[in-house]
Amino acid sequence: MKVFIDLKWFFKQEKRPYILGISLLIVVAMLELVAPKVIGIVVDEIKNGTLSPSMLFKWMLVLALTVLTMYVARYYWRLMIFGSAYKLARQLRDMLYSHFTKMSQTFYQKKRVGDLMAHATNDLQAIQQTAGAGVLTMVDSLTIGIAVIVVMAATISWKLTIICLIPMPLMAIMTNWYGGMLHKRFYKAQEAFSSLNDKTQESITGIKVIKTFGQEKEDIDEFYQQSADVVKKNLAVARVDALYDPTVAVIVGVSFFLSIAFGAKFVLDGAITIGELISFNAYLGLLVWPMLAFGWLFNIVERGRASYDRVRSILDEPVDVEDGPGAIDEVPSGEIAFHIEKFSYPGGYRPVLNQIEFRLKRGETLGIVGKTGAGKTTLLKLLIREIEGFDGEISFGGRQLHEYKLERLREAIGYVPQEHFLFSSSVADNISFAKPEASMEEIQYAARLAKMDQDILQFTDGYDTIVGERGVSLSGGQKQRISIARALLMEPEVLILDDSLSAVDAKTEEGILSALRETRAGKTTIITAHRLSAIQHADLILVLDEGEIAQMGTHYELMNEDGWYKEMYLHQQLEELVEKGGAYGQNN
Incomplete structure (x- = not known):
């Protein structure tokens, strides 16, 4: 019954409906004694x-009144107890989702998406059963x-009562034994389901x-x-579960x-x-x-405890990146300065970044x-505080990054990652994701800047075209440009394009870079690229080699020295x- 102790915080929170529901349950139980006596x-x-x-x-009138009272009481205890159980599932689901949004990249490298989905579905259903049917059954x-x-x-007769209760201790011993086996097997069954869920999602x-x-x-x-393994492990659960009713039937007999x-x-x-x-x-x-219910109770409780x-275990995972005490509630702007002595990923054998130091004035392009x-992407993830744990400091507008609230820091940054994620909604909704209140004129303007408007107008439903899950109906270049339009719509203080032009000609x-130069005067832009034409206009260029700055300067300066860039x-x-x-030779 440990799970009821673990859920004490929720029962305390919802004590009024639970007290009322349990009271009505007791009334119904007392009324059930009337009919045999009559x-x-x-x-x-x-x-x-x-x-x-x-x-x-x-x-007969006594029986009728008893039945009517039981009818009303049963209706309301269901509302009280099962209604509270639904609240628990919703609350835990909200807690899980909120926790997921706070977790860093390291967490998602260790956890599988299918497993996390199983926690938010199957496991919560088992816990909800415990707080609903479990409480009902126990009381x-x-x-x-x-x-x-x-x-x-x-x-009637205390002697006859004692005689008939002689088999009951055996039932308590057997159900307790079954409960221990059930807990272990159900935990393994849930793990198998998580693996199958992950396999399905990945495939x-x-x-x-x-x-x-x-x-x-x-x-x-x-x-x-994997599906057969799920069946095998659930059959192992069913074999233990199937022992309850026959055991109770024999003892009752x-x-x-x-x-x-x-x-x-x-x-x-x-x-x-x-x-x-x-x-x-x-x-x-x-x-x-009660005997059958007691066996069923062990089943529900052990499933709920495992889940x-x-x-x-997921909610107890520490949040790697969060607001520090006294974090400033303002959007940063100004000069960006990097001074990183060393950074390694958890468990890494060598530094990913080493001795990185430079300054970027407001309005400049890097x-x-x-x-x-x-180490290009790692450098950017440190700037947006997606990862932390480096030796050194990064400042923005004269303050350390951790001095700002995360929400405010990220309001200042429009980040277009290498892996472009589009939601299964319309083109317009995907562009306005970070600014839902944007007008259609603003959305279209952002699309024009990203050189995507002509492509969109050729779609079947224009800006209302559904792109499919992860933008499955679009080309790589189209997904990149929609992602760029999404970031541009924010009009961020800092725009980061992380190799986001690789799939366009x-x-x-x-055309995109020219639009950026015209519209982002006075705002900072950071571009990582493999094609050097994308960054040759930059005010400062960093050449990274194995996490260190191998060269630094403008395009003109770097072309005047021998090295990787030239x-x-x-x-x-x-x-x-x-x-x-x-191309010329083929056409002629």
Whole structure:
């Protein structure tokens, strides 16, 4: 029953509906004792020949009023208890979602999306069952069970009651044993479901890759194996679950056998009447539900405890990046200064960034280039505080980044990442994601700046075209430009394009960059790129090599010194010349 202790915070929060619901449950339990007693009285009156029509009407009226009261009470306790259980599921779901939005990149590198989805669906359903059906079952079974035993012992025969309860300790021992097995097996079953959930999500997302490489059969086989594992582990749960009812049935059967055998003797000895024996067996019949419910309770509780442990393990994960004490509630602006002595990812063997130092005045453009894995994206993620834990400091407008509230810092930055994520909604909704109140004129203006407006107008429904999940219906270049339009609509103090022009042609790239130079006067822009033409106009260019600044200066300065930048620029110019020559030769 540990899960009820773990959920004490919620029961305390919702104490009024729970107290009312439990009170009504107890009323219903007490009223259920009325019918067997009335039946016994009526049988004895019939046996004695003293039953009159008025007496029969009186007892029937008692039964009718009892049934009506139970009807109303059952309606309201369901609203109180099950309604509160739904609130718990909603509250935990909100807590999980809020926690997910606060977690850093490191968290999502360790956790699988399918597993997180399983926590927010299957696990919460099991916890909701505990707070609803679990509370109901515990209160109802204990109340009815205790009340029935007391009434049987006090009003009929305490000796017969003790005799019929002899098998009960065995049931307690067996159900406790089943509960331990159930907890372990259900935890494994939930883990298997999480893995299947993750596999399904990953396969659907990567369906293009699977089809391209002709791996449909292998993927189906892997899915089949994981699905079979889920069935196997849930069957292991079902095998334990299936033991409850037969165990209870056997114990109840033994109790009824003892009741008939010893009850008949008590009647013959004149210790009880035939009507009392009938009432006793009716009460014993009422004990069947508490016994069954008690077994069901262990089932619900162990499932809920396993799921709550899984959910708590996620909620207990520390937030790596959060507001510091006394964080400033203002949007930063001004000069950006980097002084990073060293940064390594958790568990990393070598620094990803080392001895990075430069200043970028407000309104300037910074270009960052280098080989793949040189640390370009990591540098940007430190600026937006997506990751932390470096030696050194980064300042924005004369203050350290951690002095600003995260929300305000990110309001100042429009970030277009390498991996462009579009939502399964319209083009207009995707562009206005960061500014939902934007007018259609503003959305269209941002699209024109990103050189995407002509493409959008050719879509079937224009700006109302649904792009599909992750923008599946769009090309890579179109997704990049919609992402750029989304960032431009914010009119941010700092615009970051993290290799965000790689999928557009040189002419479109130049059009976008020209638009940025015209519209972002006085605002800072940071561009990482593999194609050097994208950053040659920058006020400052950094060449990163294995996390260190290998070269730094303007395009003119870097072209006047031997190094990676000059070599790569000349190489790319030659490639472009060859491509133009090839195209010319083919046309002639």
